Amino acid sequence: MQLSVPSDRQAFTRDAYGDALAELGARRPEVVVLDADLSGSTKTSVFGxxxxxxxxxxxxxxxxxxxxxxxxxxxxxxxxxSTFAVFGAGKAWEMIRQAIAYPGLRVRIVLSHAGVTVGEDGASHQMLEDLALMRALPGMTVIVPADAAETRQAVLGTVDVPGPVYIRLSRNKTPVFLPDSYEFRLGRATVLRDGSDVSLIACGQLVYPALLAADLLQRDGIRARVLNMSTLKPLDREAVQACAQETGRIVTLEEHNIYGGLAEAVARALVETHPAPLHAIAVQDRFGLSGTADELLDYFGFTPQKIADETRKFLKATPA
Amino acid sequence: MDETARRIRGRLVDMSHRAKTPHLASALSCVDILVAAYWGVLRIDPALPQDPDRDRFILSKGHAATALYATLAQRGFFDPALLDSFAADGSPLAEHPAPRCAPGVELATGSLGHGLPVGLGIALGCRLLHRSYRVFVVMSDGECNEGSVWEAALLAAAHRLDRLCIVIDYNKWQATARSNETMALSPLREKWQAFGWEAVEVDGHDPAALLEAMGGVPHPSGRPRAIVAHTVKGKGVSFMEDDNNWHYRVPTAEEVRRAKEELGLA
Known part of the structure; x- marks a missing residue:
């Protein structure tokens, strides 16, 4: 797979969402869009x-x-x-549960400004619990696209999924690195880089730094496999199992609290298929704080260098 | 209508006793509203419960589910024998209505404050589809404690959803206290009026008044309609009327007998 890593192009996943909605709107007259007074930020205004x-x-x-x-x-x-993740998944969770998930309705909940990269707004706006909340709802599909290109595909590709769908987007501009040939497949992880010593399983905007971290590890002779786990639910258990069987050790990466998100989803798949040591790179059971997105990515250990360092430590602590 | 209401009330007493379920007084309180709606207002055909042009009726106070089930059965949506299974193992009729649990049940309710905003969405959909059905939502006064009710009140008025109508079963009680002592609901009609609704007050046990108020939807003013229906909790059974113990109490066999006698069903 020809990835653009490092990438010199950046884009907002929410811009991709707005454009995809407008594209859908032209094709599908039954598509309607609702926003809670944040359409300029969520980019539903493009459709509006x-x-x-x-x-x-x-x-x-x-x-x-x-x-x-x-x-x-x-x-x-x-x-x-659409609105911000903290309000949509947080404040309105019970409405999503009763009015959307319980009857299994075809509503697409696309929330932006998730994670610490909301930045200066601080912890009140940095949703780090949405994946846990949405995964817990019966029948809810949960998707975290890795870049703007995948966002477009995920929005267009899930319009006809019968039940409810949650798509998590970011505030900040992120690298566009997936190749033109990349194909989003619901419920399927994609191996972006192969390796045999460890697997880095990431979602959302941490897929890109995971790839850069794999480059750093390569210099030490560590061959890291990198997976884009853009669908958290239903999880691609076969891909997790294959990582365990073929690379032994697993590192998960998510811009979310350590509870209830990717790490726990992967851990369960591992325990049930092919138990293997796992190290979770995530927010360690705390709230965020105010800063620039880049400062916060560094503070919470989400830079390529820190991911590589953590991975090395983990590999040392759990010899193959 | 009076005869129909009495028979439905008798069923509710039986169902609560047999299944040992609470909320009997809340169900009794809204029976006349449901009877007026189902026999005099709604454009519905029990043989076509999914007719896209049907009027939608949502019992947002889902804890009064027995009133909805008994009304639907009586109106011919399903076999009244099914009521005997209420709240029993494997029955589609649970203490709170589940999605698609029985013909005629439009919405799973039970968590208060959902019926109005969902009804609002259905009314918006009606407009987008260029259809002419109406959406009726029955709420409780205690339910008006919920913030989502007032979010929807503001939004429905902004969109001038004249095919949306709420009926508030204003029995002056909520689960554990007088509704007006818990939160300052009063003056309730004026609140809805101030929120941009065409609001009226009626006797919620007077079929003619209910028919007139609900029948006038859509209102020529182009506003959504709020009907504040003054009711008595436990209506129809003297020893339950306005006694909030019957929010949770289950009648004994002797109490069922006495209630039936009062309802002229003995």
Whole structure:
């Protein structure tokens, strides 16, 4: 796979979302979009400008956002409901549970500004628990695209999934590095780089630094496999099993609290298929803090150098 | 209608006794509203419960599910014999309505504050689809404690959703206390009026008044309609009326007998 690593191109996943929505809107008249007064940030405004009659700003009312989307789905529409992850997955979780997940409705919940890379807004806005909350809902599909190109594919590719779908997006610009030939497949992980000593299983914007970390490890003769686990649920258990069988040790990477996200999903798959040592690179059960996105990525150990260092330590502590 | 309401009330007493389930007084309180809706207002065909043009009826106070089940059965949506299985192992009729649990049940309810905003979405969908069905949502007064109710109140008014109508079963009680002592609900009609709704107050046990208020949807003003229906919790059984113990209490066999006698069903 010809990756652009390092990449000289950056883009917002939320821009890709807005453009994908507009593209969908032109093709699918049943697509409607709702936002809780943050459309300029979530980029649903791109759709709103093109299709004002199918766009609803419900105001700063996240409970209503989810319930109204539920009502529209019951009328045969395909609603996309967006706001920031902390408000959508946090404040409105019970509405998602009762009004969307319980009846299994075709609502797409696409929330931006997840993770510490929200930056200066600080911990109040840095959603680090959404993957746990959304994974816990029966029948909810959970997707964290790795870059803008995958975001577009994930949005377009899940429009007809029968039940509810959650897609997690970021605030900051992130490298665009997946090749043109890359194909998002729901529920399938993609091996972006092969290796036999350790597997780095990452999601979202940590896939890219995982690839750079693999380059650093290579210099020490450590061959790291890198997986893009963009679908957290349903999880690609076969890919996890193959990593355990073929590389032995596993490192997971997620911009999320260590509880309830990728690490625990992978850990369960490992225990149930092919037990292997796992090291989780994640936020260590704490809230975020204010800073620039780059400062915070460094502070929380998400830079290529720190990922490589952690991986080396882990490999030393768990000899093959 | 009076006869129908009395028979439904009798069923509710039986169902609560047999299944040993609470919320009997909450169910009794809204029976006349449901009877007026299902026999005099809703454009529905029990043989076509999924008709895309049907009026939608949502019982947002899902804890009064027995009232909805008994009404739907009586109206011909399903065999009344199914009511005997209420809350039993394997029955589709649970204490709170589940999704698609029985013909005519539009929404899984039980968590308060969901029916109105979901109904709002259905009414928006109706407009987008250029259809003419109406959406009726029955809520409890205690339910008006929920913030989501007022989010939806603001949004529905902004969109002038004139095909959306709420009926508040204003029985002056919530689970553990007087509703007006718990939160300052009163004056309730004026609140909805101030939120941009066409709001009226009626006697929630007077079929004619209910028919007139619900029948006038959509209102010529173009606003969503709020009907504040003054009711008595436990209505129809003297020893349950306005006694909040019956929010949770289950009637004994003797109490069932007395209730049936009062309802003229003995």
């Amino acid at each position: 400008k093109k299709f004002p009659e199918r766009f609803f700003n419900v105001g700063v009312s996240e409970a209503d956002l989810m319930c109204t989307a539920s009502g529209l789905a019951r009328s045969g529409k395909i609603p996309y409901a």
